[in-house]
Amino acid sequence: MAESVTIHGELDLLARAGHLFSSVSEEFVCAARDLDTWPRPRSQESARARVRASPVQRVRKLFSPTVLVGEDSRRGLVELAGSGAQVRIAAGALPHETIVMDRRYAILAGADAPTGRAYTVTTDPAVVGGVYALFEAAWEAATDLAAFLRGEQPHLDSGSRAVLRALGSGATDEAAARELGMSLRTYRRRVAELLAALDAGSRFQAGVRAGELGLTG
Amino acid sequence: MAESVTIHGELDLLARAGHLFSSVSEEFVCAARDLDTWPRPRSQESARARVRASPVQRVRKLFSPTVLVGEDSRRGLVELAGSGAQVRIAAGALPHETIVMDRRYAILAGADAPTGRAYTVTTDPAVVGGVYALFEAAWEAATDLAAFLRGEQPHLDSGSRAVLRALGSGATDEAAARELGMSLRTYRRRVAELLAALDAGSRFQAGVRAGELGLTG
DNA sequence: GAACCGCTGGCAACTAGCTGCCAAACCCCT
């Protein structure tokens, strides 16, 4: 096979590069904008089958946050995670679809075109390596799906936000309560509620959670 | 020019793709492991010249945190930022060097080889687009150089890291101290040191700081 | 060995934070 081939359309891709998928042994990584843009019909089953059928050591899938908007795709994600793949959500937009297999092949999806979506399959080490490293960087900075779902804005009312700010300022409970014009007792009640909402066992942990969720900026 | 060309060695690259650099008009983005791995001699001046000479709208450079270890490269970075380029520091490792120009050409550097480093220059829209999108994702999640230098990791030894982890786990001081095999007194001393290092007035605040600085992942 | 570190860990006094209990205040609905 040449170092780099361009293929138009999904069917053609499956026909000409399908064998690559079954040849994956070590690692399969994928960054995509949508959940399984790709073998579209019966997406969940086929995805699961693909993961389960092959003896791949490690499957990592990185998605844009937009995959979480619909209930369907959200369920698909959870299922995907349940079937052994590591799933993370990036902060921003991602490619249409970019796949690296065993650090040897890369498949990059281009824009839709009249002739079908353009896919480029390459074995060029520089391209594969570069894409893989960029994937790593994006992966590192992304949030695990579980954490993302768990931490999904534990919707806090404005009161709790104020408490959060007070806590973050480093003031003592007494000062904070005075500042907020409420009694010490109530302030502490609020703090307790906040810890419960953040599922934190200590104020420190709550601080970490709050910081991670960007509830303090 | 063909869609994709592989070139061995820096000199050859300059000779055969140098004209691309001067043709850039809109945007020049670059992710690299080191500061200007590449036209090595007089790196600062040439980099600055390159930025200044061309009427490029936007220059973005993303580096691994390792560029900050040496005083020299650190100075180089600041200079680079001063000359108009946007500079950010990623959380993890990056490719040797990956460049995208005007979203039309990409240059990906591979590993060193006997014949010189291998560079792949491509205009394949799928590859360029995929690399660009991954770059975007990594860029979004990275920290601006200025912010990075300002808030630079209050260097913590491994002991403090362990304490940090224990605190983050939500355990009580007693449990944490037992876990870490130290006395309650010492554990709390460590916590106090940590709070001082993070310049935090309360454990909650320390948690926020730690979370923001990503000291808990 | 003696003097001198830095680090540890026990003790103790203190402060801050946590929570159950209850009365008072407030709100909404009839």
Place this chain on the structure above:
DNA sequence: AGGGGTTTGGCAGCTAGTTGCCAGCGGTTC
């Protein structure tokens, strides 16, 4: 107005965290 639910805030007792003080315990230095 009156009843029922929710929220508030005081009190109290308790636990957890904070800090100073000092006695050890290993190194290093002279």
